[in-house]
Amino acid sequence: MPFQSTKNYKWIVVALLWVVALLNYLDRQMLATMKTSMQVDIVELQSATVFGYLMGIFLWVYGLVNPVSGIIADKINRKWLIVASLFVWSGVTFTMGYATTFNQLYWLRAVMGVSEALYMPAGLSLIADYHSNKSRSLAIGIHMTGLYFGQALGGFGATIAARYSWHSTFHSFGFIGVAYAVVLMLFLKDTGRNPDAASDHAEEKQSGISFFAGLKLLFTNIYFWLVLFCFAVPSLPGWATKNWLPTLFADKLSLDIAIAGPLATLTIAASSFAGVIFGGILSDRWLQKNIRGRIYTSAIGLLLMAPALLLIGYGQSIVATVLAGCCFGIGFGMFDANNMPILYQFVSPRIRATAYGIMNMTGIFAGAMVTDLLGKSTDAGNLGRDFAMLAVIVLVAFIIQAVFLRPKKILTVS
Secondary structure (H helix, E strand, C coil): CHHHHCCCHHHHHHHHHHHHHHHHHHHHHHHHHCHHHHHHHCHHHHCHHHHHHHHHHHHHHHHHHHHHHHHHHHHCCHHHHHHHHHHHHHHHHHHHCCCCCHHHHHHHHHHHHHHHHCHHHHHHHHHHHHCCCCCHHHHHHHHHHHHHHHHHHHCCHHHHHHHCCHHHHHHHHHHHHHHHHHHHHHHCCCCCCCCCCCCCCHHHHCCCCCHHHHHHHHHCCHHHHHHHHHHHHHHHHHHHHHHHHHHHHHHHCCCCHHHHHHHHHHHHHHHHHHHHHHHHHHHHHHHHHCCCHHHHHHHHHHHHHHHHHHHHHHCCCHHHHHHHHHHHHHHHHHHHCCHHHHHHCCCCHHHHHHHHHHHHHHHHHHHHHHHHHHHHHHHHCCHHHHHHHHHHHHHHHHHHHHHHCCCCCCCCCC
16 A cells, blocks of 8 residues: 555554554453452452452463564564454453353453463564664654553443443453454555664674574573563562552542542553653653663653552552552653663564563563462452552662663664
8 A cells, every 4th residue: 555655654553553552451451440340240250369360360371472472473474463463362352241150251361361462572573673763762652652541441441341231341342353453454564674773793683593593692691681670570560550550449549449440540541651752752862862861761760660659559548649650650651661672772683572572471470470469468458568569679670770781882873
């Protein structure tokens, strides 16, 4: 199609994948807010621990599949991988509306974990390859706002389920995703792998680098392990807020879940939107003057998250808790906008999607662990305290990122 050849098509790609990102988080987030409605029909969900297992199975499977999805995204056409991923997870969402037992929901969530895992490495690497250093962080940041909008809309799952039913909620959004997969078939186009923003090793620009040679290059890169740690640690509070903040708001602030769900998700999503846009613009400009501009921007985000977690955990008023949520969201957005661009500063162009898949797997495993633990914490009445404790490890990640992450080469600006 003619518009696919225009110079602005790189931003059309961002717009097309923005909707996919929205649906990606919308479909997974709805479950976290519909516990009250669903537990009437599926009594096992009355236990927060069991409900944590239902959310956790998605994350464990999602994490396991991520490195594989990264490898696949590095090897095949990313357009069709994205289309297939969206079609399958939307079909699963639709089917969840027919579930009548916990086991059915459990295995459907596992299948959703497989299909959704195929999207992120492919989508982010496609956007990154369409954009140069001047716009890469902003482009990825804009794409990430789709996740936050999906997270926010998912918070209304409880409201829609209360008005109609949780069955029709799953049916409606599943159908929308299947329909949008057809739109992508018509308008999305893959592009070549962008070799800029890599390290200073000449062999990293060779198109013939083998898979195992690429893995060796990756696993012997000390900076990859540092990036991996600094990504995984903030994933703990990141997933904690996605899966348990609605419950924390409802319990601590004595709110109905139909109100607490949207309030929690909108607070995080709106502030993360602001953080990701600000963080993307700031890091792209800072990079032009300082090779560590993206790293510093991300570190500032981590520094905002730590005190916010303390206040989320121990704040007693709606105003204080919501303000803390906003501070956390801005910091997380600044951090989130720069993950893939920072990875680009240290990893070969031929294994970037693989590297991101491994990185995402580690972060998701951290999320699965914290989701299970906070389910037990909720039943024990310690959810607020354990939220606050997450501030300590975020500070550790801030120190490591600010002090030790040092790219060796000033990137070319194309």
